[in-house]
Amino acid sequence: xxxxxxxxxxxxxxxxxxxxxxxxxxxxxxxxxxxxxxxxxxxxxxxxxxxxxxxxxxxxxxxxxxxxxxxxxxxxxxxxxxxxxxxxxxxxxxxxxxxxxxxxxxxxxxxxxxxxxxxxxxxxxxxxxxxxxxxxxxxxxxxxxxxxxxxxxxxxxxxxxxxxxxxxxxxxxxxxxxxxxxxxxxxxxxxxxxxxxxxxxxxxxxxxxxxxxxxxxxxxxxxxxxxxxxxxxxxxxxxxxxxxxxxxxxxxxxxxxxxxxxxxxxxxxxxxxxxxxxxxxxxxxxxxxxxxxxxxxxxxxxxxxxxxxxxxxxxxxxxxxxxxxxxxxxxxxxxxxxxxxxxxxxxxxxxxxxxxxxxxxxxxxxxxxxxxxxxxxxxxxxxxxxxxxxxxxxxxxxxxxxxxxxxxxxxxxxxxxxxxxxxxxxxxxxxxxxxxxxxxxxxxxxxxxxxxxxxxxxxxxxxxxxxxxxxxxxxxxxxxxxxxxxxxxxxxxxxxxx
Ligand code: BES
Ligand code: MN
Ligand code: ZN
Numbered sequence: 001x002x003x004x005x006x007x008x009x010x011x012x013x014x015x016x017x018x019x020x021x022x023x024x025x026x027x028x029x030x031x032x033x034x035x036x037x038x039x040x041x042x043x044x045x046x047x048x049x050x051x052x053x054x055x056x057x058x059x060x061x062x063x064x065x066x067x068x069x070x071x072x073x074x075x076x077x078x079x080x081x082x083x084x085x086x087x088x089x090x091x092x093x094x095x096x097x098x099x100x101x102x103x104x105x106x107x108x109x110x111x112x113x114x115x116x117x118x119x120x121x122x123x124x125x126x127x128x129x130x131x132x133x134x135x136x137x138x139x140x141x142x143x144x145x146x147x148x149x150x151x152x153x154x155x156x157x158x159x160x161x162x163x164x165x166x167x168x169x170x171x172x173x174x175x176x177x178x179x180x181x182x183x184x185x186x187x188x189x190x191x192x193x194x195x196x197x198x199x200x201x202x203x204x205x206x207x208x209x210x211x212x213x214x215x216x217x218x219x220x221x222x223x224x225x226x227x228x229x230x231x232x233x234x235x236x237x238x239x240x241x242x243x244x245x246x247x248x249x250x251x252x253x254x255x256x257x258x259x260x261x262x263x264x265x266x267x268x269x270x271x272x273x274x275x276x277x278x279x280x281x282x283x284x285x286x287x288x289x290x291x292x293x294x295x296x297x298x299x300x301x302x303x304x305x306x307x308x309x310x311x312x313x314x315x316x317x318x319x320x321x322x323x324x325x326x327x328x329x330x331x332x333x334x335x336x337x338x339x340x341x342x343x344x345x346x347x348x349x350x351x352x353x354x355x356x357x358x359x360x361x362x363x364x365x366x367x368x369x370x371x372x373x374x375x376x377x378x379x380x381x382x383x384x385x386x387x388x389x390x391x392x393x394x395x396x397x398x399x400x401x402x403x404x405x406x407x408x409x410x411x412x413x414x415x416x417x418x419x420x421x422x423x424x425x426x427x428x429x430x431x432x433x434x435x436x437x438x439x440x441x442x443x444x445x446x447x448x449x450x451x452x453x454x455x456x457x458x459x460x461x462x463x464x465x466x467x468x469x470x471x472x473x474x475x476x477x478x479x480x481x482x483x484x485x486x487x488x489x490x491x492x493x494x495x496x497x498x
Contacts, residue, residue, distance in 0.1 A: 001136060002155040003129060003176060005169050006108075007162040011037055015106035016071040018095055020114035021046075022080045023053035030110035030159070034072070038065045042074075053077060056091050058098040073098055073107075077114050085127055085411040088116050092131040100151040108157040112164075122171035125158050127411060129175040130182070130484070132156060137183065139190040139477065177306040178410075178487050182480030185292070185299030189470065189478035193271035193288040198237075198245040198319030201268050201294055205247035205317055208298070212305040214253045220246040220362075230358040232337045233320065236351040239275055239328025240321035246359060249301045249315040253308060254497075260369035261312035262493060264301075264486065265359050267352045267375035268294030268319040275322045275348030276330050283472070290352070292469035292478060293374040294318060299483040300490070307487075309494045314366055318359040322351045334432045338362060339454050344432035352377045353447055354436060357454040370399050370459040372489075373451065374482065375466075380443025382467035389415040390468045390482055393448030394461035403461055406489035412482050414463065423449040 010017070010033055019031050027035055027042065035042040041064055045051045051059045055078030064072050075095040077083060092111070099107055111128060112121045119127075140146050160168045188196065188204060202219045209217040222243050225234050237244035250261075269290035273279060279287065294317035301315040329335075333345045335354065338361040343354065352375050363371050381391040390407075392414045394400035400416055407414040426438035426446050434453060438446025448462050468481045 001132065003158070003172055004155065005158050005160055005165055005172050007160055007165055010034060012068065013108050014068045014070065015108060016073060016099070016104040017069045017108050017110060018073045018075065019110045020077045021051065021053040021074055022077050023055070024080050029113040034067070038067055041065050055087060056094040058094055060098060060102065071102065071104055081117070083114070083116050085116055088127055089131040092128050093135045096132055096135045099153055103152045105152050106155045106157065107153060108159050110159050112158060112160050121160060121164055122167050125168055125171045126175040128158070129179060133179040133183065137186060139187065142192070174307065174491065177303040178484055180306055181299035181303030181483040181487055184302045185295040185480040185483050186478040188298055189289055189292050189295040196291070197242040197270050198268065198321060199242065201270060201291065201317050201319040202245040202247040204298060205249050208249055208301060208305070214251050214305055214308070215301070216250045218248045220248065228338060229336065230338045230362065232335045232343060232354040233358040235329040235333065235335050236322050236354050237320045239323045239325035242321050244320040246319060247317040249317070251301060251304055251313045253310055254312040255310055259312050261314045261366050262490065263314045263316065263363045263366055263368040263371045264297045265316045265318060265356065265363060265371060265373040266294035266297035267291070267356055267377065268317045269352060269355070270319060270321050272322045272351060273324060275328050275351060276324050277347045277349040278324050279349060286470065286472065289470045289478065290376050291319070292376050292465060295478065296374050296465070296481070296483050296486065299480060300486045303483065303487045304490055309490055310498065311490060311494050313490065316359055316363065318355050320355050322348070337454070341434060341453060342432040343434050343436050344429040346435050347437045350436045353450045356451055360451060360454045364457050368458050370396070371455060372403070372461050372463065374463045376469055377464045378444045378447045378466055381464040384417070384444055385415055385467060387467040389413045391444050391464035392416040392461060393419050393445060393464070395419065395452055395455065396459040396461060399459050399461045402492065403485070403489055406492055407485045410484035410488040412485035414482070414485060417445050417448070419445060419448055419452065
């Protein structure tokens with residue numbers, strides 16, 4: 001899809017127009033202008049009940065008096081004071097659904113004046129673009145019959161006032177970069193586990209370096225991990241024939257080359273069967289999504305490179321596979337981590353923290369300004385927060401607040417969980433420094449508490465995306481979250497240091 005920003009006169013538009021209508025009977029600015037141009041046509045239709053502002057209701061009109069536009073799509077936006085980011089995305093998707101049914105090739109969106117509570121035109125544009133991209137997303141790489149291109153639409157023009165073109169252009173650029181990152185994360189995550197294994201993840205990371213001169217990628221394999229002593233990571237991998245691969249995507253574009261990097265670490269379990277503590281068969285296929293943390297880091301790195309943010313950012317994709325096998329690690333095993341702490345394995349399905357603890361220790365070598373890890377870490381997080389908020393656990397309050405701010409801005413929600421010292425007590429082991437599980441209660445927090453033992457040398461936060469990274473059921477598929485949150489966070493970091 002091509003996206004542009006323009007401020008052409010409405011009367012001159014010859015293609016299709018999209019305008020919003022609130023339920024409160026008040027015509028939006030652009031609806032009022034169209035009404036005026038057409039000699040009160042919209043008011044007439046409103047009075048006779050043909051159109052209303054009911055949320056999500058779409059009407060298509062042709063041959064509108066005095067307008068050159070081929071079509072006019074009117075979408076109901078509901079009550080103005082009830083319009084949230086979510087309802088806004090929903091109504092865009094409804095409108096796009098109707099556009100898809102027609103032969104419209106270019107759509108000029110006048111939804112810029114449909115204000116979401118407290119949001120500017122620029123945010124409005126970003127959310128629109130995200131929703132449009134989402135409704136066109138398809139993963140048919142493995143279908144014999146590729147879906148026919150479902151619409152003729154190939155260009156969306158965001159119509160803004162002339163004075164707003166510059167900020168709108170900037171918003172468009174950011175939105176397109178984020179959309180690119182979300183798409184990359186979705187494609188990687190939806191890929192099946194027989195194709196997307198740790199080596200495939202690493203190859204994708206290497207391909208990024210080919211695309212951008214600002215990126216260098218290196219891959220750490222099992223031999224190096226063994227030399228370094230990353231025994232927890234290796235233990236998880238030892239039941240799989242696929243070698244573990246940790247890809248380091250190094251993006252350097254800070255005006256001060258010595259500036260400390262921001263490090264993102266993504267859990268990249270390309271499949272998690274649970275190991276000897278085998279998972280039940282139901283929905284086990286969904287554990288191909290246990291690499292969504294890594295996929296989101298991959299997407300963010302693409303977005304950052306596209307935006308050429310003036311930052312140093314290192315993305316680590318911690319690729320690995322957790323399978324039962326004659327050579328698999330067992331409950332009862334004691335592992336010596338890269339940090340030197342010993343861990344008693346009480347459940348081989350709590351593997352993410354074992355991979356991450358060594359990857360997090362490895363990150364120390366970059367002397368990071370801060371580290372954020374992203375992981376589909378616990379079912380407990382989904383129990384606590386459902387599928388709408390990612391769980392945030394952090395030892396650094398300022399970093400946590402900055403992530404929450406970015407989440408709010410990007411409408412990619414997150415909620416902080418407490419991390420007080422009591423939780424550490426649940427991780428006591430009779431035989432080692434730590435156990436890898438913390439018992440029945442507060443599982444999302446004890447998982448974070450486990451990781452916190454390995455992040456003492458830098459500012460750290462952890463995002464548990466077990467509930468938010470993919471959808472189940474009829475709409476099964478990756479969401480690309482939290483690429484929006486993280487990219488916004490990095491945009492804010494760049495603005496701060498400018
Ligand atoms: N990848 C899973 C977490 C998960 C489960 C994410 C279901 C999304 C949906 C993780 O490796 C895991 O198995 N965690 C265990 C931890 C437990 C053994 C302490 C869990 O949540 O059950
Ligand atoms: Mn597991
Ligand atoms: Zn897992």
